[in-house]
Amino acid sequence: MQFSNKGGSIARLFRLAGRTSWPYVLLLPTVALLFAFTLYPLLQGLWMSMFRRGLVVVPQVPESIPTFVGLNNYVQLLADKDFVTSLLRTVLFVVVAVPLQLIASLSLALLLAPQTRFNAVARTIVFFPSMISGLIIGVIWAWLFARNSGLVNYGLSLFGLPAVPWLEQDQLAQAAVVVAWVWGGAGFNMMILIAGLTAIPKDLYEAAAVDGTSRWRTFTRITLPLLEPSIVVVVVLGVIGAFQVYEIVVSLTTGGPGRATVFLVQNIYDTAFKRPDQAGLAAAQSGVLFVILMVLTILQLRVAKRR
Amino acid sequence: MNFIRYTAMVLVASTALATPLVAAELQLGWYVDGDEQEQTLRTLLAEYTGLHPETTFNLQITPYDGMSEKFRQYAASGIMPDVSLTSSMEPVVRPFLVDWAEVNGKDWINQFVKGWADGAKFGDKVIAAPLDVTAVGIFYNVDAFAKAGVALPQAGATWDDVLPTLKQVSEKAGVRFPLVWDVSPHRYLTYQFEYGNHIYSEDAPVRVAMDDASWVKVLKQFVKITEDYMPPGLWSGSSSDKPFDMFVNQQAVAYMSGSWQIQSFNDNASFKWQAGPTPKGTVSSSNVGGNYLVAFNTSKHLDEAEAFVTWITSPKVQAEYARVFGLLPANKLAPDVAYSSPDASAAVKGFQADLENSPRYAATDQAWPEMQAGVWDAVKASVTSVVSGQATPEEAIAGVHAAAEAAIAASK
């Protein structure tokens, strides 16, 4: 490699100044685009949460005109039965689905990481669900789980078992959402973990083999710790994604049976469109979601850093 | 003399030709149910351009589910098409809609099917032009009846008569389910209508006219029907079974849906089917639906937009529109339509008669703008919550009542 070594102290000063401002330069495009298309609208959304207003303000529609209510929307939420149940339901979903997601994608990554032709094909097959939109994932599983025309129940009937009302019983429907969600994200997370696995230097394993370390010990003492950055990605993104589960539910159960699979984002939607002046309340719910995710992310990153 | 007259004629003629034809390209927002519909629409638009060369069209197709979002974008940004197809007029977009009473006079709206036309009125204004109407009704699988050796239901038969017949046919002809029903509050409401129940008063001022006890009784009946005659869980609110596909694939003897399916059955059903007669409760009732055309008062080509909408809703064109799209014309003055098949023509005639003979409240309920403010969702939820065991019928109906009251309160 040719390293440049030109110039005296002025050039070096320039380079120093360049080095200090370099990270800001690197971050500029990302931050600028994010600000324009996501953060600025987000701020507007948070501002909206302090008003009673419609989604769109049209002067001739009196309910849509903003009236300042301060934090009243947030106070209202504490007593809002629909909001609280959907929030608790979402938390339960996250607690169940994210660890399952991690276990599933980790197992897949360990299984399919070695560079063989067969594994390359298998990896592509496993990645398939990540190649389609959440809506189609929901459609596929709705089809599979359909009580009267679904493949799963048909398969059961071949063994003489009765049809299971997968999507019509509260817990079963929630389980179905978990299954579809984990299945949908398995390939994506598997690839992240595989990228991390391949970064672990081979000589560590060779040394362990020479020492006669057991497979399990190798896994827990070498693989897991060095895989940690990738695991953090899977968990952090998983939590953020699970809290916002929506598309899959729309095509899988549309929130049913009754309201058993109405999670937070769908509740936000329902609130915004139910009455012409509820957009502020819906924005407040988004605000709560935002705060929860921010706090959780900071906590997770802190825990990761300490290790 | 002749020479002067001749010159005068030439002068007049050439002046007419010299009048600049101002080209107007109209942006049309539209949703279609399939490629054939889009082709048919383009042909119709080309026909109009043939008659009025200065008007061309830019067709912007949107999925039906995306229309409300699009309307919100229009209202927020001020960027709107010239004309749009729609099935309801959202509150946020109402201020931007052309008032047809101003354009075509107060009586112009009276030439359309009353139930649907009433829904286009907003106070003194007429904010939409009815384009086509649909009627709710039942379809029978004639082949299944023949195979079972059972006679088809006759006009005037009640649900109590017809349901056991459907079960008989399904058992004898080996069809999986007696009945499938569109999981839609609009179709369910028809059942309530047939027992004399309706949500709002028929006359202004609007007030809630629900007899809760009667509603509960009919709801319980309906839930029993879903248990005894329909695929299990169809009305649980999360069923992924598709009634249309089940009927077309001969998994059901009867299908409660509406007139818009006529074209699809013509194209896709490989068995003989018949539309109606729809069983009745204490009264015979259908439910009206359809599409409107709205024009936006922000349009730069307002004259051309208004002319186009007036043309497509005029009697003769309505007959052609109905024929090519397999729909019912909204204009009562439209001449009789000769549909693509005698089955279709018979079916349409039956549906039109059903609409005519429905009680008045079948039309007025959804004509009230208050219906659009969350009442439909409450109606659907009342059934799904009872079927899935999350609410008692009394609680469910109380919920509908409350939503109807809230809608009136919100519009004050």
Next chain:
Amino acid sequence: MRYLPSPGRVVAIAVVLILFVLPPLWLLLSALKPQAEIFQWPPSLWPEHFTLENFQKTISRANFSAYFLNSAIVSVSSALLSVAMSVMAGYALAKFRFKGDTVIFLLIMSAVMVPLQIVLIPVFLVLRDLGLLNTLWGLIIAPAATPTGVFLMRQYITGIPDNLLEAARIDGTPEWRILLRIIVPLALPAIGTLLAFNLVWRWNDYLWPFLIINQQEQWTVQLAIANSIGRFSINWPRLLSMTVLSILPMLVIFIALQKTLMNGLMAGAAKE
């Protein structure tokens, strides 16, 4: 390097393959059935009347090749842009300590913490004000900044040894050279993965095209698929065949990128 014992391996792989092969297989086979057969009872996996008519109908649609061309242009451009930005931002967050680094990181991550749907109208207004409506550029630029990508690159680049960078700096190498000649080659597995992800994400975008595009000639594949869902019924033959066709390019790209990944990893292994 084998991570798990052999007999369990075979069973595990068998279960995995069934779970993951069945749905796409069934999707493909359903697309090869005539309309009347798709929902028949009892359901069958294998088509009774094998037919290509669904695909023929879909391909002969007026703007079919335009949809795929639009999707291709948008996906590739946006993915390249996005990966470039993610590498830069991830490197800055991983290897530099500067004023506001945590705040900026959290700011970037916060962009994924609110579902896009609730701020759809404000976003629409921004697009209008920037003149990006009805343009493919809008589709390329608007979703290009991906916090997930930044996060991924940050985590991966953290693992690159600092001494390499120190040595280069001591030698007086300009920063941009360090980025291009040291960071990028060492981060190639993650870059390849991220490129694949971005291509898939942009290809599957529905919300952005719905917001930005109005003319049928500018439709992407996803908009075309969404229009198979009509008001009263779903056009299953069209939905299925279009979905299958839409997956094919991504399959090709994924396979190609896996090959590059393998080569990159082989090179990395040899260097050790």
